[in-house]
Amino acid sequence: MSDFDFDLFVIGAGSGGVRAARMSAMRGARVAIAEEYRVGGTCVIRGCVPKKFLVYASAYGKAFKEAEGYGWSVDGASHDWTTLCDNLHAEVDRLSGIYWKNLSNSGVEIYSQRAEIEDAHTIRLQDDDRTITAKYILIATGGQPARMGIPGEELTLDSNDVFLMKERPRHVVINGGGYIACEFAQVFAGLGSQVCQIYRGDTVLRGFDDDIRAHVHGELKRSGVRVMTHANTIKVSKDGTGQRVVETDTGDTIKADAVIQAVGRNPYTKGLGLENAGVELDKAGAVKVDEYSKTSVDSIYAVGDVTNRVNLTPVAIREGAAFAATVFGETPTAFDHADIASAVFTQPPVGVVGLTEAEARRKFGQIDIYKANFRPMKNMLSGSESRMVVKLVVRQDSEQVVGVHMAGDDSPEIIQAVGIAVKAGLTKAQFDATCAVHPTVAEELVTLKEKWTPPEIS
Template sequence: MSGFDYDLFVIGAGSGGVRAARIAARHGAKVAVAEEYRVGGTCVIRGCVPKKLFVYASHFAEAFEDAVGFGWTSEKVAFDWATLVANKDREIERLNKAYVRNLEAAGAELILERATVAGPHSVALASGRQVTARYILVATGATPFLPRHLPGHELAITSNEAFNLERLPARIVIAGGGYIAVEFAGIFSGLGVETVLVCRGEQILRGFDGDLRNHLTAEMKKKGIEIRARSEVTGIARSGDGVRVTLDDGAQFGAGQVMFATGRIPNVTGLGLQDAGVALNPHMAVKVDGYSRSSVPSIYAVGDVTNRVNLTPVAIREGHAFADTVFGGKDVMVDHSLVPTAVFSQPEIGTVGMTEEAARQGFSKVDIYKTSFRPMKHTLSGRDERMLMKLVVDGETDRVLGCHICGPDAGEMAQLLGIAVRMGARKSDFDATLAVHPTAAEELVTLREKWTG
């Protein structure tokens, strides 16, 4: 494409930006990607990957205890935080290099400096150089929200800092009730930290199925996590080596750390988007159409910076669809419905499709099939933990509208259930499928007790 330095300039080398760059380059486009920090983005560097590694680490305390019921001894077991952090860093560095190799192998140019939008076809680099591109893709993700108005907010950490603490605190207060808050509550609690979760709403995980939320709350409390719903942190003050936290009900208590996990905000500050004519929505996310195109025809955006469905696989799919549409001669629009997802809480959640609450609002007859049981493993371990499985069904067509699981390997099950739900599977299809025994997943095809509404 003559007249421009690049066919595509991507700002941000996270999951969505890297996928778009690679696919566009494979379609023959001349591509550059600018990244001011490290290649891999939130997910790889300070999000889902290190978080899942920490989740694995936090499981071992219970695993050692459970092993006793199977004839093992668990004496002289010890945990070293510094070793976990160092090993995590080594894995992140490996992934960072892999992302760089993949970009270079695809033929994209990597520019390791900050880039901002200088116009519909112009990008300014921190070094002072200015380049032109027929298309610009903004894939800068989002950043943790920290309430700057809160007295003592500078004493708090976010998920970014939680991965690199010098030492584990004896007690931590986590503010928030979403994915990140409940996942880190399980991590810290599993690693022996006294954990208090403070959430503003009546229940954790707003937007998830009610039974799922209630079940996880009960199980988290069994593990010793204190959940203070309908509460907010109103102040933080230094106290000795730690902090003193004040809640809106006047309660005060000490902690080694306070962590805020109260949402993420799109990374648009200082990018020059509005000066270039790019419209933002009230939440300061880039407004895009179904093809990820902004209000400026030559500027697109994918991933968390658009605040649509803020999940890594969604950003990857959006980036791929953009490249195929703009450079591959295809017409690809991402379907943001029926997105399977997992919450790596303890126990884990896997879910796809409609909640019972949403289904009852949209369908005249809804059938509910659910069960709660003790996983087979705990018949010998003796652990007081139960698993929940639930199917939401259209009572008139028999189509499965939603599947919700809380228990071991729920995320793995949700991936496969997502295929069935997207294909329009009926409850009778589940019933006709033979069970794999003995597994927890077999409950999904043997559910018969029905609640109708």
Template sequence: MADFEYDLFVIGAGSGGVRASRIAASHGARVAVAEEFRVGGTCVIRGCVPKKLLVYASSFAHELGDAAGFGWTIEGAKFDWAALRDFVASDVDRLERAYTNTLDSNKVEHFHERATIAGPNTVRLASGREISARHILVAVGAWPVVPQFPGSEHCITSNEVFHLPELPRRVVVQGAGYIAMEFAGVFNALASQVTVVNRSDQILRGYDESLRDRLLRITMARGIDYRFNSPIERVEKQADGCLHVYTKGHPDPLTADIVLVATGRRPKTDGLGLETAGIALGANGEIPVNEFNATSCPSIWAVGDVTDRVQLTPVAIREGHALADNLFAGTSRTVDYSLIPSAVFSQPPLAGVGLTEAQAREQFREIKVFTSDFRPMKNMFAQHAERGFYKLVVDAATDQVLGVHMIGPEAPEILQAVAIAVKAGLTKEQFDQTIALHPSMAEELVLMR
């Protein structure tokens, strides 16, 4: 391997790139990574982690409102957006240092500049330096998509939402996927007026219909407005700084302080130089790879969101780890993409694993559906009498649980453990044989008959 400066050069220091770098180095490989922005990637810097902190912070609005029913009197409570924003930024700084320390402790060299591909075994840094590597891994992630319409330059994406100078009083969110619904919930809880506009007539496409319907009803009751089949046509900035948002089918504009566009993410491959290695991109700008994360060029690999398979941080980590083991430990590992649990940190949150009811009816001759529609004990004294809803989808022929879907307090925390049972192929009878943990919301999973 002495013919190359590095055994592995990684472009992108997000979750997948950092994991691949660390594992490769632990196998004795000479590893370097280049990152043009900040070490940690989307999840740590401008995604999952800071967003979850905003969700936690905003949920206190409901907690404080419900505290009186439990005997608490809270006087003078007030919210400070700047304090929250700066705390979140400080935690992002902490995590970036931790990720950087991980690279340093594993003797991974890192370059804080953009890197592009200049050939099958060559990387070119923004400074002009060219570096040779036996293997090149592309792990640059994805980037928010902003549809083009007049005034789109006045809109923001999830990248910028963490840096707002003040809490907006009026928010328009375009899109109804998980990012859109999570931020809509955050701003709604913080007392902003929120309107969600969407090009279709449904939210959270791909999740079980019962959960989607329940979340829609709850969020409408909490004050979120919706305009379905009504994407943004144009945005006009007014003299006082506010925005007039015109949507399809509505002559009167919405007035907003910010317009958050959350209509999906696209692999960040523009200008990466992949053509110099003979790699053609897919229809969405993704890098096509096989089950071993290999591209059409034998020395170049790709993991994570840039492949546009499953855009989830834990998936990128699994892919990066498997690739490093395959390249430098002689293994032949692949990643199993079946039965991946997922969650939406809306308010309330929802989570699911396996087949939805609709998917199961398409794939199996006969299924059984078990549901529990209940009011969580925590909500007994709440201002809003919101109910939880759990669903088990079961193959009638084998009794195997095909899917579990939940909405209610702490649903994602409960679902992670349940996903193990679904992954293991357990049956409804085995769920039933498990004694309930009482009193808890999770006990509903073993009480459905």
């Protein structure tokens, strides 16, 4: 009989924590999990899933207009925010219930309350004010929206709050230039709001390939978003009508019904009691882990966004599975974080895998670039001026395709399959030897023949 109440106690019932808990229980471990908000975590409750429903909703407005070129007449179309939100939350509730059911059916004990660490093997449940011991503790608390720390911040919303808005703002200011900010900007623009996006840099989506960044920036403006670059919000106040007044360091003043901060996310480690057990954090407040997700304390592990490695839901799931295999499956497993495909659900969306052009040049020196920028076939009759970008980054000495970057309709769906090829290390010749599927935008991936040459600077 074990000296501990459980073999494993998981703090955080998001995607990574749930997967680790279930797979550990299936291997015979006695497992408990605590969640202070709702089972399902950021992705299911206030992230990927509800966000994509908003993206779907906002895309219909443009689609109705573009359908005219194909002979459809859609008159008097209108949108009801309440209906959208009611249906969205009903689906989120359903998914959260499935997560709960799956945990319960796996034999995991669920505590719907906050848990904090007292020492390397002890957890305190805050509502019950009692302690539980475990041989191993897994931290899977994810991240939380960052804040700008400006006067009037209490008058603003973060990315979590967006899903709880009672009505759609007619005019909204969005701070930030990352994927969350860009996605929300086009969501609200597509639903009919006036949108101003304020970003301190020169081009949105820092960290992505430069061609993708420029393309998305242009499409934001094409969709009606006013993009203010080299600017920062320094103060938010409220006028006599209840409108928010945004002041920037460029001297501009903007009035809006809502102000959203989408300036990144931070690891959610504050107040967990990690210092009680000696768990080390990095400068960003993320939990330091080794390749097997073990912290500086042998009995405590961490997976997902709280470790700030690659902050994506599927990564957290794979890390959780690797943890279970390592600790309870007697199979040490380290998840490989290289060449992970990902998507940005702007409109049109982005799909990427592997190295950017700049990263590849730094790593390999000589590389070849193949790319196309074109107006998709669908847009020829719809009247849409939106374009698509397809780009291959190829290592020159081995001809290995080390990066694929796409922006355009269906890019996220396409990149999932292309990610297999890049992960497998396939070469440009092997891409070329693959027969095209015509007519599709994806055929560009296997028909790009001419190397791109940078223009000469005079």
